[in-house]
Amino acid sequence: MKVIFYGKLADMIGRKLEVPAKIPCTVGALRSRIAEMHPGAGQSLTDRRVRACVLGALVPDDHPLGLNDEVEFLAPVSGG
Amino acid sequence: MSIEVRLEECPFDPGAELNALLGEAAGDGAVVSFVGTVRSRSKEGHPLDALILEEHPLLTRQSLEEIATAAARRFDVSHVRVVHRCGELHPGEPIVFAGAASPHRRAAFEAADYLMDRLKTEAVLWKREQSGAGSHWIEPTGADYRERERWG
Numbered sequence: 001m002k003v004i005f006y007g008k009l010a011d012m013i014g015r016k017l018e019v020p021a022k023i024p025c026t027v028g029a030l031r032s033r034i035a036e037m038h039p040g041a042g043q044s045l046t047d048r049r050v051r052a053c054v055l056g057a058l059v060p061d062d063h064p065l066g067l068n069d070e071v072e073f074l075a076p077v078s079g080g
Numbered sequence: 081m082s083i084e085v086r087l088e089e090c091p092f093d094p095g096a097e098l099n100a101l102l103g104e105a106a107g108d109g110a111v112v113s114f115v116g117t118v119r120s121r122s123k124e125g126h127p128l129d130a131l132i133l134e135e136h137p138l139l140t141r142q143s144l145e146e147i148a149t150a151a152a153r154r155f156d157v158s159h160v161r162v163v164h165r166c167g168e169l170h171p172g173e174p175i176v177f178a179g180a181a182s183p184h185r186r187a188a189f190e191a192a193d194y195l196m197d198r199l200k201t202e203a204v205l206w207k208r209e210q211s212g213a214g215s216h217w218i219e220p221t222g223a224d225y226r227e228r229e230r231w232g
Contacts, residue, residue, distance in 0.1 A: 006134065006136060006206055007134060007206030011217070053136075053139065056138050074136070075206060075217070076220070077143075077201075077202065077204050077206060078200065078201070078203070078206070078207045078219055078220045078224075079143075079144075079176065079199040079200060079203025079204075079205045079207075080175065080176050080196055080199040080200040
């Protein structure tokens, strides 16, 4: 599954990551899988402020994923 | 009612934005604006070389538009204008212009305040300070989140 990171998560993990995943899979399961692959980023990834985005829409952790989905993880945002 | 929202990759002139808003609001009675600028020192006190604002190809604009639209619906305002920078900024450069016009000053003040509280915590942008001491990501503070929560 293709995963893209923004903000500090991209610094920690890289901009893009291919994650071997089995279906059925949810955003939350994918989050845990990446945290196992990158323990240094585990705490940041599981921060409740880190949101996931699929097909341009923000989705909750129980959102089901397909093998061809591209998932974006957004580090905590800050404008102004 | 008009809502103007722009995400700018290059420096913008906040004076020109205020003048445009004043022109749109001619006769309305009240215009309030806020301009945020890049500080000269990092949070740790080091002279700042640059502030990097990373954007998302889709969600950044969407978030700015949603926040501006919510302000226009919530307050008795006639015009809302939000201009936000992205990319590499340098000390002194404007980061954000948030302005509102209204027949009543209180609504204009509140709309500008609301816009900034939400932009600080919800605009989809990632902010990184670059100084001689390295590179640091900047996230909203507890106070920023508390001020956002005032609006429910």
